[in-house]
Structure formats: C-alpha cells, structure tokens
Amino acid sequence: MEFIIEILSIPIIQSILKIIFIILLFAMPLGTVLTLMERKWSAMIQDRVGPNRANIGKYTGHGLLHIAADGLKSIFKEDTIPHGANGFLYLIAPFFGMIAGVATFAIIPIAGPIGDFTFQVTDIEPGLLFIFAITSLSVYGAVLAGTSSNSKFALLGGTRASAQMISYEVFMGLALMGIFMVYGSTRVSVIVDGQNEYWFGNLIPMWGVFTQPLGFFLFFTALIAETKRAPFDAPEGESEIVAGYFLEYSGMRWSAFMLAEYIAVAGVAVLMTTLFFGGYHVPWLHLWESAPQWLITILQITKFSIVTIFFCWIQIQLRWTLPKFRFDQTMSLGWKKLLPLSLANTTLTAVVVLTFM
Amino acid sequence: MELKVKKVERIDGVRESFYIPAAFGGLRLTVRHFFRNLFGSKDVVTINYPEEKRPVSMRWRGRHRLTRKDDGFLKCVACYMCETVCPAKCIHIEAGEHPDFSIEKYPARFDIDELRCVFCGLCVEACPKEAIRMDTGVVAMAYSSRKTFDFTRDLLRDEYDPRKHDSPKYGDEDLPRPESKESALPNSQGIPAV
Numbered sequence: 001m002e003f004i005i006e007i008l009s010i011p012i013i014q015s016i017l018k019i020i021f022i023i024l025l026f027a028m029p030l031g032t033v034l035t036l037m038e039r040k041w042s043a044m045i046q047d048r049v050g051p052n053r054a055n056i057g058k059y060t061g062h063g064l065l066h067i068a069a070d071g072l073k074s075i076f077k078e079d080t081i082p083h084g085a086n087g088f089l090y091l092i093a094p095f096f097g098m099i100a101g102v103a104t105f106a107i108i109p110i111a112g113p114i115g116d117f118t119f120q121v122t123d124i125e126p127g128l129l130f131i132f133a134i135t136s137l138s139v140y141g142a143v144l145a146g147t148s149s150n151s152k153f154a155l156l157g158g159t160r161a162s163a164q165m166i167s168y169e170v171f172m173g174l175a176l177m178g179i180f181m182v183y184g185s186t187r188v189s190v191i192v193d194g195q196n197e198y199w200f201g202n203l204i205p206m207w208g209v210f211t212q213p214l215g216f217f218l219f220f221t222a223l224i225a226e227t228k229r230a231p232f233d234a235p236e237g238e239s240e241i242v243a244g245y246f247l248e249y250s251g252m253r254w255s256a257f258m259l260a261e262y263i264a265v266a267g268v269a270v271l272m273t274t275l276f277f278g279g280y281h282v283p284w285l286h287l288w289e290s291a292p293q294w295l296i297t298i299l300q301i302t303k304f305s306i307v308t309i310f311f312c313w314i315q316i317q318l319r320w321t322l323p324k325f326r327f328d329q330t331m332s333l334g335w336k337k338l339l340p341l342s343l344a345n346t347t348l349t350a351v352v353v354l355t356f357m
Numbered sequence: 358m359e360l361k362v363k364k365v366e367r368i369d370g371v372r373e374s375f376y377i378p379a380a381f382g383g384l385r386l387t388v389r390h391f392f393r394n395l396f397g398s399k400d401v402v403t404i405n406y407p408e409e410k411r412p413v414s415m416r417w418r419g420r421h422r423l424t425r426k427d428d429g430f431l432k433c434v435a436c437y438m439c440e441t442v443c444p445a446k447c448i449h450i451e452a453g454e455h456p457d458f459s460i461e462k463y464p465a466r467f468d469i470d471e472l473r474c475v476f477c478g479l480c481v482e483a484c485p486k487e488a489i490r491m492d493t494g495v496v497a498m499a500y501s502s503r504k505t506f507d508f509t510r511d512l513l514r515d516e517y518d519p520r521k522h523d524s525p526k527y528g529d530e531d532l533p534r535p536e537s538k539e540s541a542l543p544n545s546q547g548i549p550a551v
Contacts (some may be wrong), residue, residue: 044394045387049403069404217377321383322376337374 031263077251094256096141101263157244161235172222192279208276269311439480446471467510
C-alpha cells in the first residue's frame with residue numbers, strides 16, 4: 001500500500017495518470033457522445049426523431065447504440081489510399097486535428113487543487129499561448145489531408161480551411177489580450193482564480209464574460225471558425241467540393257476527422273468555461289465557509305461539466321440555426337470587422353486597466 | 358408592354374453586417390423547437406413505420422379481399438366482370454359448377470397477381486355482387502419471392518395478411534396454403550366452408 005502511494009506521489013506518474021483520466025474519461029467520451037448528440041439535438045430542432053434504429057435485441061437506448069454501431073462500422077471498413085496520393089502524409093494527417101483537440105485539455109483545470117494535488121495535467125507558465133500554438137497545429141491536419149489526397153476537391157477544401165483558420169487565428173489571440181490584461185497572466189490557474197473575485201461586495205462574480213463581454217463574443221466566434229463548423233464551414237461544401245479536405249478518406253481515418261471535429265467542439269467548450277465562466281469556481285460558494293472539501297470538489301466538477309455541456313449545446317444549436325457564410329463573407333467578416341473590433345477591445349481594456357486598476 | 362421594375366430593398370448597415378441580431382433571432386426559433394421537443398416530442402410528426410402504422414382511410418385501395426355471405430360462403434358468382442374490366446389483366450377466374458342448383462356458378466379459381474395489379478379499383482366498381490373489395494388496409498406488400506404475390510382464392514378470402522402471421526419471414530414457403538380446393542367449396546349443402 002505504501003509502495004503504491006509512493007509511486008503515485010511521483011509527479012510524472014501523476015501526470016500520466018491525469019492525462020489518461022482527462023483524455024479517456026473527459027475528452028474522448030465527450031467527443032464521442034457529441035457525435036450522437038449532434039444528430040439527436042438537430043433532430044429535435046427540426047422536429048424529427050433522429051437516430052433510434054441501432055439495437056441489441058429490443059434495446060435501443062434512445063439511439064445510444066449508434067455510437068457503438070458507427071465505431072464498429074468504421075473500424076471494419078476498408079482504409080483506402082487514393083492512386084497518386086502521398087502515402088505517409090495521407091496516413092498521418094487525420095491525427096493532427098485530433099492531437100490538437102485533445103492537447104487543449106492538458107492545461108484545463110477541472111476542479112480546484114486539494115493541497116498539492118491539482119486537477120490539471122500541467123499548469124505551465126505560457127498557458128494560453130500553448131493553446132494558440134496547438135490550435136495552429138490543427139491547420140496542418142487540414143492542409144496535409146488536402147494536399148496529400150491527390151484530389152482537386154480535397155486540395156480546394158484544404159486551401160479554404162487553411163485560409164480561414166489562419167485568418168481567424170489572428171484575432172483569436174487579440175480577443176484574449178483583454179483577458180490577459182484584466183487577470184494579469186497567461187497562466188490558466190491565475191486566470192481562473194482571478195474570476196473568483198467579486199464586484200459590489202458579493203454581488204457579481206468577476207467572470208470573463210462580465211469583464212470582457214466583447215472579448216467573449218470575438219473569442220467564441222474565432223473558436224467556432226477554428227473548428228470549421230457552421231456558419232464557418234466553407235472548407236466543406238456539398239455542392240462545390242463535397243466533403244472538402246477529407247474527401248478521399250474512408251473508414252477509421254475518416255472517423256478520426258469527425259471525432260477531431262467533436263473533440264474540438266468539446267475543447268472550445270472547456271476553453272469558454274475556463275476563461276469566461278469562472279472555470280471550476282462555483283459562484284458564491286465561498287460564503288458557505290464550513291463546506292467540506294470533498295463536497296466543494298464535487299460541486300466544482302459538476303459546475304464545470306454543466307457549463308461545458310452548455311457550450312457544446314450552444315455550438316450545435318448555432319450550427320443548426322445559421323446558414324453558411326460565403327467564403328468572401330467569412331473573410332471580410334474576419335478581417336474587416338472582427339479584427340478591428342478586437343483591436344479596439346484590446347485598446348479599450350488597456351486604457352481601463354491602466355486607469356482604474 | 359412596359360417592363361415593370363421591382364426594387365428589392367436591401368437591408369444594409371451595422372446591425373445587419375455583424376449578424377449578431379439575426380443570429381439571436383434565429384436562435385430564438387431553434388431553441389424554442391429544441392425545448393418543445395426535448396420535453397415530450399410535441400412537434401415531431403414522424404411515424405416510426407414498422408412499429409406504428411399510419412391509419413389509412415376507408416377508401417384507400419389496398420390489397421383485394423373476397424367478401425363472404427352471412428353463412429360464410431363467397432359472394433362471388435364467377436361472372437368474369439372484374440377479369441374483363443381489369444386493365445392490367447391480373448385477375449384470373451375459373452368458374453366451377455356448383456352442386457347446389459340454386460346457385461349457378463362459383464369461382465373454382467380466383468387468382469390475382471398483385472405484382473401486375475395497378476390498384477385502379479375498377480374490379481370493385483365492376484362487381485355486381487360486391488364480392489371483391491380493396492379495403493384490407495394492407496398498404497405495402499413486400500415479399501422476397503414473386504410467387505408470394507400470386508394470391509389465390511383462399512388467401513384472398515381469408516383476408517390473409519402475411520405480415521400478421523406468427524413468423525413473418527415473407528417467403529412463399531411460409532404461407533399457409535389451403536390443403537385442397539374442395540375444403541373451401543361454397544355451397545349450401547352442409548359441406549363446411551373452411
């Protein structure tokens with residue numbers, strides 16, 4: 001027993017265990033369930049029933065078995081490589097997006113620290129800069145898939161995806177400058193703890209959404225564009241370029257692209273929760289001073305999960321509400337409107353922070 | 358003629374160009390539908406087909422059936438009216454001589470090839486005895502073998518629906534075909550009807 005505790009107290013073992021837990025118990029299940037939830041929720045929005053046919057005997061679980069059915073189906077499908085494709089790049093491309101999606105979870109705290117133990121894989125000093133670096137990496141997934149497929153449609157899709165993602169990355173960073181200035185750090189734990197302060201006594205928590213309302217909208221828009229989902233789904237287009245950059249993929253590699261999209265959705269949700277909705281901090285919980293530590297941790301995980309699921313839901317809701325932008329609209333919205341707005345937001349925040357704080 | 362020009366008013370301006378008011382307007386609609394259907398599927402009109410069936414009206418022309426008199430015998434007198442009027446030539450009747458002299462003829466065979474039938478309903482209209490009707494409500498017939506679609510007299514008379522059979526395998530080997538023709542002989546001399 002002591003031996004086990006000794007091993008568990010080694011930092012690297014702890015990190016590996018946290019990685020396994022956060023990826024296997026949070027990121028992957030969330031992404032997987034979202035593939036079904038997108039179909040179910042869109043059905044509700046459009047007054048349909050949605051998937052409910054996959055069954056074991058009489059049991060369908062309201063369509064829950066479709067996850068297993070889809071997974072099994074794509075595992076057993078043939079993994080084709082198109083003639084003339086660059087085999088190596090073609091084979092590794094799907095995993096860039098997936099790695100980028102999963103890596104987001106590395107710096108997200110899902111509950112407050114207990115003593116020395118943190119519910120966070122690593123709390124690095126660059127913090128959100130790491131997120132920017134990683135999301136830029138996900139562009140490579142689209143570009144490599146597009147160029148290596150030896151298909152005109154895939155190439156066009158990859159070009160569109162890279163142009164869009166690079167454009168929106170510019171003000172994604174700028175939109176967060178306000179947050180860095182208000183909370184005074186790029187380190188995630190500092191930003192999260194900064195959101196546990198209150199205005200007007202104990203009235204309003206200093207969440208990012210209240211301190212940076214414009215930054216919230218800008219960052220959310222930029223992140224939706226990064227996930228390449230509607231209304232910014234120009235990289236895909238049924239009528240023009242079919243599925244876009246992952247057109248030629250089949251089987252499990254195609255599923256990897258789909259799963260990467262949903263893990264990215266979950267990643268966006270945890271980022272929004274952490275940066276703009278107080279992270280794991282339950283508002284006004286500090287007023288209850290005699291609360292036991294275990295209850296606080298459970299409440300924090302619950303609050304974090306609820307807000308995360310809410311943001312997953314709002315993204316899916318947006319996708320089934322808004323029509324897709326034309327490509328020039330996407331570009332002009334990004335460069336001509338949102339970029340100046342985020343610059344203005346940064347300047348305004350800088351003035352306010354310098355004057356009043 | 359002078360061409361009329363209709364000027365479509367384009368809504369421009371800051372409010373439109375940032376899309377946010379329009380996005381919220383759209384979200385209001387979809388969220389309303391989402392929550393209405395989340396709690397009880399109120400707006401969903403889907404019929405889960407194999408489990409639930411859409412009720413058809415009484416006038417729906419489904420699969421044929423041969424009606425019977427109160428004593429259980431077929432009303433059909435083998436007059437060939439339906440066979441004559443049938444545009445698809447899917448009805449085939451062979452008349453038989455009835456043992457009861459008060460009845461002239463009876464259908465020894467009455468076969469309908471449901472694959473050829475165009476469901477026009479002319480046979481029903483032509484029948485002088487109201488002996489053939491299309492009110493079974495059997496909307497879809499999907500069997501794996503062509504022979505299954507050849508409905509003989511006794512299958513038509515029994516209002517037999519293969520889908521309601523205990524083991525619906527839709528193969529013609531599963532159809533309970535009557536043992537002999539004589540067992541279904543319609544008469545009034547005490548020979549059982551079934």
